[in-house]
Structures are given as structure tokens and as C-alpha cells.
Amino acid sequence: MTTIRLPTARPPGTVLGAAPQVAESADAYRATGGYDGATGPEELLAHLAASGLRGRGGAGFPAAVKLRSVRGRGGSPVVVANGEEGEPGSAKDRWLLRARPHLVLDGLARAAAITGAVRGFVYLSDPAAGESVRRALAEHPPRLPVEVVETGHTYVAGEETAVVRRIDGGPALPTAKPPRPFERGVGGEPTLVSNVETLARIALTAARPGLRRVIARSTLVTLSGGPATPLLTEVPYGITLRTLARRYGTPDAAGALMGGLFGGLVDARALELPLEPGALTDAGTALGCGAIRFLAPGGCPVATAADAAAHLAAESARQCGVCVSGTAAVAKALSGLAAGTAGPDTADSLLRWSQGLTGRGACGLLDAAAGIAGSLLRSFPGHVRSHLAAPCPVCADAPNQDGRRRLAVAVPEVASPLTASASGTPVPALKGTP
The missing domain is CATH 1.20.1440.230 (NADH-ubiquinone oxidoreductase 51kDa subunit, iron-sulphur binding domain)
Known part of the structure; x- marks a missing residue:
């Protein structure tokens, strides 16, 4: 089972939150400044542009540019929280939807306010995440109509045109581009398809604009590959891959498989690189979704x-x-x-x-x-x-088994908040596939 490690020094703008093993309730989220309307859409967009926040779905596109591209198209825009993480080495998005659904929904609402969207969707394949999001919507009904759309878990189902196609009632398969969703997406309208961690960081920026740079330059990473159990943690940009290898428990790693599967393989020399999107790209690899699989010493x-x-x-x-x-x-x-x-x-x-x-x-x-x-x-x-x-x-x-299973990382366990139903019966723990 994947574990979670909180950073040693945790600023208020952390995505992991104070209790990452327990699903956050609406009251607990509001107590940290969530759903506060003090930062308006225009001000928030300016903060996002100044912070340099990039998307966390894999491509790393500037969030402010993506928001503006949808807002400027006219029509009746749509916003989508994309929680279908197809990379086998990543667990962050499903964890976010299970543990901090209000943070994601707050980010979705703020993206809608910036773009002028008239409806929203949360797109996912994890049943436990779906249960968590629906409960959060019931706790804090948004002004924006939001629908949860579930799909099958595949590598390509989270690609943005596949997301649009599935929401429109088709299969979760990519389509030829152009047009891209920001041009013509769900129902033919301009559509923002945004990764759930990106939306979480948008909500954090709205609550704490003074920490916008820290929020934009921190990221969730899923570490795996060695003898230790997989690890989900939050780290600042600039930390070296070698330092991450030590924290995970593979200080003598022979290299790594980067960015889920998209960043390819790097050798031990590359572990001196900083975890910085630009530096990694220049070195011929990529941060991608933040999934890093270290190659254990003696491995192949x-x-x-x-x-x-x-x-x-x-x-x-x-x-x-x-x-x-x-x-x-x-x-x-x-x-x-x-x-x-x-x-x-x-x-x-x-x-x-x-x-x-x-x-x-x-x-x-x-x-x-x-x-x-x-x-x-x-x-x-x-x-x-x-x-x-x-x-x-x-x-x-090597064990005689399907090698694809060796790449899979389970979602950290998340308990339900200690609330009760109308009958007084405790709410059961979230259930779903790992």
C-alpha cells in the first residue's frame, strides 16, 4: 500500500493538508479558508500568471494561459476536473479526489468564474473517488452545476480529447486535433480540461495569494521502484532527484523511470538534476505527472x-x-x-x-x-x-508475472471523516479499487 509522508516544513499552502489519511469535510475545509470569496476571478488570474503555475497533468502548460484561452472563445464555456490518471506509477489524483474533494471542487468553481463557464464536470474512474466527490457536492452544493462522470481506467482515457468524447456520451478515446477542447469541447463549447492537482493549487492560491509562488513551485510526487512501499509526498521545485531517492530509501539508485512512462529512463548521473520542469526537459526527460520509479541497485x-x-x-x-x-x-x-x-x-x-x-x-x-x-x-x-x-x-x-503489474502503484488509504448519518450510524470508510 502506498504511504504518505508530510514535508518536514509545511507552509499553509500545502496540497497534502494537515491530515492526508482522512477525507476532509466541508467544515474542515472552510476552517482553513476554503470557499472564501475574498479573491475575485480577475485578481486570482493575475496571481496565477505572476506565480507561473503550470498544469500538473503531464504537459505542464501555464495555467493562466489555458484559462485565458477558454475565456476568450465566447459561447457557454465548460470546465472539467480531470482525475483520470492513466500513468500506472501515479496515485496523486485519485488520492486528492478521495481525501480533499472540496479543495478540487473549490478550484473548479474558481476556474469556472475566471472562464465564465456555465457548467462543470468531475471526470474520474475510481469508484472511491466518485463516492467522495458526490458526498462533497452534497455537503457544499456549488453555484455551478457539477456532474460526476465515470469512465473505465485506461492509459488514454485521461487525454483531453478522450475526456470530452466520453462526457459527450462516446468512448473514452482520443480524437484528431485540431480542434482542441479549448476551441470546441463538451457539447461543442469551449472547454477547460484541467488536472485535479492544478485545480487544487488554483484554490490554494485564491485562499493564500501571498504564498502564490510557494504553491506554484511545489508539487506532488509518487515515488516507487525500490524495496520500500511507494510514497506520495509534496516537494518544492529545485530539489534534486538524488535527494528524493534518499528520502524514498534508494540512495544508490541506478537511475529512474521518469514522469510515469512519458519521461523515459535516466541513468544515475541524471539523479543530480533538479526537479524543475525546464531543467528536466533540457536534459531530455520530463516531470510529467510527478511519478518517479527509481531503479534499485542491481536491477535491470x-x-x-x-x-x-x-x-x-x-x-x-x-x-x-x-x-x-x-x-x-x-x-x-x-x-x-x-x-x-x-x-x-x-x-x-x-x-x-x-x-x-x-x-x-x-x-x-x-x-x-x-x-x-x-x-x-x-x-x-x-x-x-x-x-x-x-x-x-x-x-x-525476475518473477514470472505480468510485468505491467510491477509498475502499478496503489492509492494511499483514506478514511471517511468522523461524521454520522441521519440515523446515527457512522459513515463507512471509502471503498474502491486501489
Whole structure:
């Protein structure tokens, strides 16, 4: 089970809150300044622009720019809280919806006020999160009509055009772009699709504008991969990956799988990099959704790459022929490399795919597969050569199970608030798939 660690020094503007193991009630949220109307929409937008807050869904797009793009389109805008985190190594969004639903809903309402939206949606696949959000809506009914839309949990279901398509009654599958949701989204209207952590930070900024820079430059990270249980914590930008590895319990990590699956593999030298979106991008990797899987000493990066590619191939939406064939080819090659059955031209094929597949799918899944292949060749060329020369003893001793399961991270446990129903019966703990 994933654990939560509170930062040593916690400013008032922390997303984790004071009691992250218990679902926050409306009264508890209001007691911390939540739902306060002192900061108006225009003032809040100015604070967001000045703070440099970026989205936490993976792309890292400036929040203020995204809000303005919807507001300036006219029509009857729509706002969506996107809580469908498809990355297997991430647990932050489902935890937020389970533990701090009022923080997310407050952020959604404020985004609606900025954009002029007339209705909102909370989009998710976790039953426990859905239960928590519905209870929060009943506790504090918003002025904005808000509907909870559930979907199946897949890698592509959280892509913004898939979100729009599902809310409009279709399958949760990506569509060709343009148009993008801010141009024509739910019901044909301009639509803001915003990650739930982004909305949480918008609400925190409204409550504590004096801490806007701290709020914008802190982020939730999900750490996994070593012998310790996965860890969800909040850290400031600028902290090094090495420091995070020590905190997690893998001080001698051989590298990491970054950004869920989108940031690819990095070697031990990259652990000196700061957790800063720009610095990571310049180094050829990405923060993405904040999921970091450390490679334990003695582990094999080829096995990790094979697990990641297998997951992507299985999760393909199967709408784009190049994605179906490309992800399958990368997965097969990496599986053969890990098993010691790869042919001598495998490295050349992986290099060709890493360079030629990027940007050819309707969503980022094919890009992630290409990135996994390319980053393995860049960061661990010696491992690739040794696997081509002889079977790897580490891979041979790996448990005989679906490698995709090794990448999965469970949501930290969240207890229900200590309230009672009308009959006096205690409210049961939240239930749902991990």
C-alpha cells in the first residue's frame, strides 16, 4: 500500500493538508479558508500568471494561459476536473479526489468564474473517488452545476480529447486535433480540461495569494521502484532527484523511470538534476505527472523498459494503425532483449523507431513508447550491448508475472471523516479499487 509522508516544513499552502489519511469535510475545509470569496476571478488570474503555475497533468502548460484561452472563445464555456490518471506509477489524483474533494471542487468553481463557464464536470474512474466527490457536492452544493462522470481506467482515457468524447456520451478515446477542447469541447463549447492537482493549487492560491509562488513551485510526487512501499509526498521545485531517492530509501539508485512512462529512463548521473520542469526537459526527460520509479541497485533497466513498453502496447486505443504496430514492435523488441532472444539488429530497430514514431499518433501513447526505446539506448547502452551478447541473469531471475503489474502503484488509504448519518450510524470508510 502506498504511504504518505508530510514535508518536514509545511507552509499553509500545502496540497497534502494537515491530515492526508482522512477525507476532509466541508467544515474542515472552510476552517482553513476554503470557499472564501475574498479573491475575485480577475485578481486570482493575475496571481496565477505572476506565480507561473503550470498544469500538473503531464504537459505542464501555464495555467493562466489555458484559462485565458477558454475565456476568450465566447459561447457557454465548460470546465472539467480531470482525475483520470492513466500513468500506472501515479496515485496523486485519485488520492486528492478521495481525501480533499472540496479543495478540487473549490478550484473548479474558481476556474469556472475566471472562464465564465456555465457548467462543470468531475471526470474520474475510481469508484472511491466518485463516492467522495458526490458526498462533497452534497455537503457544499456549488453555484455551478457539477456532474460526476465515470469512465473505465485506461492509459488514454485521461487525454483531453478522450475526456470530452466520453462526457459527450462516446468512448473514452482520443480524437484528431485540431480542434482542441479549448476551441470546441463538451457539447461543442469551449472547454477547460484541467488536472485535479492544478485545480487544487488554483484554490490554494485564491485562499493564500501571498504564498502564490510557494504553491506554484511545489508539487506532488509518487515515488516507487525500490524495496520500500511507494510514497506520495509534496516537494518544492529545485530539489534534486538524488535527494528524493534518499528520502524514498534508494540512495544508490541506478537511475529512474521518469514522469510515469512519458519521461523515459535516466541513468544515475541524471539523479543530480533538479526537479524543475525546464531543467528536466533540457536534459531530455520530463516531470510529467510527478511519478518517479527509481531503479534499485542491481536491477535491470532493460526489464523496466520492457515492462513499460508492454503496458503501453496493451493500453493502445487501437485507433491509429501506426500506434498499434509501433507500440507492439517496440514492446516485442524490448521483451526479446530482456529475455535474451533478441536478434543482432534489435538496437538498430529500436533507434529507428525512437526517431521515427514520435508525433504520429492521435495522443501521446506512441510518443511514450518511442521515448522509452530511445532513452534506454541513450542512458544504458552498455546494458543493451550485454543483453545482445548473452542472457541477463537479473532478467532471468525476475518473477514470472505480468510485468505491467510491477509498475502499478496503489492509492494511499483514506478514511471517511468522523461524521454520522441521519440515523446515527457512522459513515463507512471509502471503498474502491486501489
